[in-house]
Structure formats: structure tokens, C-alpha cells
Amino acid sequence: MFESIFFKKKILLIIGGGISAYKVLEVIRELKKNGSEIKTILTKSGREFVTPLSISALSQNKVFENLFDPSNESEMDHITLARWCDVLLVAPATANLLSNFADGKASDFATTAILASNKPIFLAPAMNVEMWNKEINLQNVEKLKKNNFRFIGPTIGEMACGEYGEGKMSSVDEIIFTLKNYFISKNQKKKLSALVTAGPTREYIDPVRFLTNESSGKQGLEIAKSLSEIGFQTKLILGPNKLNLKNLSDLDIEHVKTGDEMLNACKENLPVDVAVCTAAVSDFKPKEVFKNKIKKDNLNTFELAFEKNGDILSFISQHNKNRPKLVVGFAAETENYIENAKKKLEHKHCDWIVVNNVKDSSIGFNSEFNEVFIINKNNEIEKLSKSPKSEIAKKLAHKIFEKLHNNVGNFN
Numbered sequence: 337m338f339e340s341i342f343f344k345k346k347i348l349l350i351i352g353g354g355i356s357a358y359k360v361l362e363v364i365r366e367l368k369k370n371g372s373e374i375k376t377i378l379t380k381s382g383r384e385f386v387t388p389l390s391i392s393a394l395s396q397n398k399v400f401e402n403l404f405d406p407s408n409e410s411e412m413d414h415i416t417l418a419r420w421c422d423v424l425l426v427a428p429a430t431a432n433l434l435s436n437f438a439d440g441k442a443s444d445f446a447t448t449a450i451l452a453s454n455k456p457i458f459l460a461p462a463m464n465v466e467m468w469n470k471e472i473n474l475q476n477v478e479k480l481k482k483n484n485f486r487f488i489g490p491t492i493g494e495m496a497c498g499e500y501g502e503g504k505m506s507s508v509d510e511i512i513f514t515l516k517n518y519f520i521s522k523n524q525k526k527k528l529s530a531l532v533t534a535g536p537t538r539e540y541i542d543p544v545r546f547l548t549n550e551s552s553g554k555q556g557l558e559i560a561k562s563l564s565e566i567g568f569q570t571k572l573i574l575g576p577n578k579l580n581l582k583n584l585s586d587l588d589i590e591h592v593k594t595g596d597e598m599l600n601a602c603k604e605n606l607p608v609d610v611a612v613c614t615a616a617v618s619d620f621k622p623k624e625v626f627k628n629k630i631k632k633d634n635l636n637t638f639e640l641a642f643e644k645n646g647d648i649l650s651f652i653s654q655h656n657k658n659r660p661k662l663v664v665g666f667a668a669e670t671e672n673y674i675e676n677a678k679k680k681l682e683h684k685h686c687d688w689i690v691v692n693n694v695k696d697s698s699i700g701f702n703s704e705f706n707e708v709f710i711i712n713k714n715n716e717i718e719k720l721s722k723s724p725k726s727e728i729a730k731k732l733a734h735k736i737f738e739k740l741h742n743n744v745g746n747f748n
């Protein structure tokens with residue numbers, strides 16, 4: 337049923353001149369398979385990478401290339417197309433297209449249609465890492481974000497030119513899930529609510545020293561963003577972090593430092609429809625917090641006593657009055673991760689556990705990537721293979737929505 341979210345949705349796809357244009361053929365296939373209607377504009381450079389024949393065969397529609405082509409469907413196809421569609425998707429969005437859109441250019445079919453558009457515009461950039469990171473390009477990106485252009489990626493990875501870094505186009509899956517979640521958000525009758533915890537905590541020993549861990553908060557932030565994008569009223573309780581929190585005006589973020597502060601913030605923000613506890617809350621905290629900085633003079637050894645911190649996941653999962661309809665816990669494990677996660681699911685009384693193996697430094701803490709297993713109470717396991725944290729988040733948000741929709745039936 338959820339595949340049909342694309343049924344009869346009209347997508348205007350602009351294909352730019354980049355190596356990853358070939359992947360866009362797969363995007364067209366997926367969208368068509370799920371019932372959407374696609375019309376395409378191919379830039380002059382785009383034609384060097386994919387043929388109009390492949391595009392029209394897959395989209396089962398004419399490919400628009402020349403603004404002044406006498407065989408166009410109407411005299412002003414750039415306007416007609418911009419009005420016809422529900423959304424515009426630009427993939428690959430080249431550095432050149434980003435620059436032209438940011439400047440408000442209307443010099444060819446693609447730029448004119450974008451300028452004429454009054455619909456949401458999704459950009460999937462793809463370019464070399466140096467091109468992406470050029471200050472002038474990043475300024476264009478900021479300008480476009482401020483002007484409500486929505487970005488899908490880019491991600492980090494090996495590029496066609498052999499270099500490695502940020503600038504790689506997001507996967508076909510991430511592009512499809514972004515659009516799917518967007519259309520879901522448009523269809524929601526009743527706004528659902530979500531509470532997400534993220535980041536590490538700091539358990540203070542004295543005013544300048546504390547106990548913490550490696551958690552970056554990236555996965556939790558991406559989940560909060562994805563839940564918000566799919567239409568949840570989302571509250572993010574965020575521990576100390578170095579994340580870029582720019583352009584997140586849709587997200588209600590509360591900053592906390594200690595486990596106690598995080599627990600209290602969660603208590604104050606119940607009830608919600610779903611709680612997702614990704615934060616790496618310290619299990620223990622010092623029994624005593626020294627009021628002043630501990631001095632080493634006269635000290636050869638120093639012993640600290642610890643006590644258990646409040647257990648946020650258990651607290652939310654076992655709340656008598658305000659238990660969310662769905663409680664999702666996260667487990668970062670270094671060994672026997674499936675078995676340990678199953679135990680955690682049982683002990684904490686949550687509904688799903690999302691576990692990852694943090695011993696592998698290419699995924700988990702501080703990495704841009706993750707690979708997780710979602711385990712439910714029936715011991716069913718779903719694997720989300722190694723992919724950017726944003727992609728994992730979009731898939732998880734989608735799964736959460738599906739689960740709640742089945743429970744509350746607020747989706748048409």
C-alpha cells in the first residue's frame with residue numbers, strides 16, 4: 337500500500353551533465369514502477385551522458401531539451417511543465433546548475449523551468465570533492481537552502497574520477513525515500529509527534545572535568561530531521577556535540593548536558609506518538625560532584641565512586657500513563673551484537689531495538705555511515721546495509737510512520 341504513495345504523482349526531472357546521470361535512469365524506473373508520471377528536461381551537457389531515447393523509453397514520455405523547439409507541446413512548455421508537476425527533482429544537480437539556480441538565471445530550458453516553478457524543488461548534487469567544497473559553491477548551496485531549495489545529499493564516497501570525499505550523488509534509494517517521505521508528509525491529516533534523544537552526555541566530576549563517550553549525535557539528528565520531514569512534530573533532546581545545526585528551523589531542539597537533564601527533558605516532553613532513544617547516555621555518574629576544581633596538590637591517588645544514571649529508555653518504555661505508541665531504542669555493541677540487542681529489547685521493554693557494531697570504525701560513532709539491524713519483539717530482524725546516516729534515518733522514519741499508520745489509521 338505504501339508503494340502507492342507515488343500513484344499518479346507528477347515529477348518533473350531535470351537531468352544535468354554529470355557522470356552520475358546514468359543512475360538517474362534507475363530513479364526513473366523506480367518512480368515509474370511505483371505509479372508516478374515523469375516528464376524530463378535534459379540539459380545540453382546531460383545529453384553527453386545519457387540518451388533521450390533511454391529516458392523516454394523508461395519514462396514513457398517526451399524528453400524536453402530545447403526551449404525554442406517548434407515540436408514542443410506548447411509555446412511555453414517551461415511554464416506548462418512547471419505547473420503540471422507536483423515536485424521538481426534535479427539529478428545530477430551539477431555545480432553549473434547550482435550556480436545558475438542561485439543566480440536566478442533563465443538561460444536554457446532547465447533554469448527557466450526552475451525559475452518559473454512554484455512547486456517544491458529537490459536537488460541531488462553530484463560533483464568532484466574539490467568542486468563541492470569550493471567556497472563559491474558552498475555559498476551557492478547556502479543561498480539555495482535559504483531560498484527553500486531542498487537538498488538530497490551529496491554523500492561522501494569514491495568518485496568516478498578516483499578521488500574520495502563529499503560530492504557523490506545520493507543513492508537511488510535515498511532519492512526515492514526522500515520523495516516518498518515528502519509525499520507522505522503532504523498526505524497526513526493528523527500531525528503525529530516524536531521525541532528523539534541524541535548525542536553523548538557529560539557526567540561532571542567537578543566544574544571542568546567530566547565523563548563522556550564517542551557519540552557524535554549524527555544518527556539521532558538525521559532521524560529527527562527525517563521524522564520532521566515526514567510530518568512529525570519533532571522534539572530533539574541533544575547532548576553536547578559538534579554538529580552543524582544550521583538551517584534546522586523546522587526542528588525543535590533542546591540542548592542538555594547530563595543524563596539527569598536529558599531524563600528530565602524527556603519527562604517534560606511526554607506524551608508523544610513515538611520516542612526514538614539514540615543518545616549514548618552514560619550508564620554511571622559520579623556519586624559526588626565537586627563544587628570546585630579538584631587540585632592535585634596533596635593527592636597521589638584519587639578514587640571516584642559512581643552510581644547508576646537514570647535509564648531513559650526503560651523510563652519511557654514503562655511509563656504507565658504516557659507510554660508512546662512506539663518506543664525505539666538504540667544499542668551500540670562491540671560483540672555479540674544481535675544477542676546483546678535482543679536482551680536489551682527484553683530488559684528495557686521497548687518495541688524495537690536498532691543495533692550497530694561500533695567496533696567497525698567505518699560505521700557507527702563519528703562516522704558518516706552506519707549499518708544497523710532493527711529487531712522487534714517477535715525477534716524479526718531487518719538489516720539496513722551500510723549507507724549514509726541520512727539514508728538510514730529516512731528508511732527508519734518511513735518504517736516508523738508505516739507502523740504508526742497501521743495503528744492509528746490516519747493516512748489516506
Ligand SMILES: Cc1cc2nc3c(=O)[nH]c(=O)nc-3n(C[C@H](O)[C@H](O)[C@H](O)COP(=O)(O)O)c2cc1C
Nearest residue numbers: 352353354355379381382430431432433462463464
Ligand atoms: C566526463 C565529465 C564528467 C563530468 N561530471 C560532472 C559532475 O559529476 N558534476 C558536475 O558538476 N560537473 C561535471 N562535469 C562538468 C559539466 O558537464 C559541465 O560543467 C557542464 O557545463 C554542466 O552543464 P549543465 O549544468 O547544464 O548540465 C563533467 C564533465 C565531463 C567532461
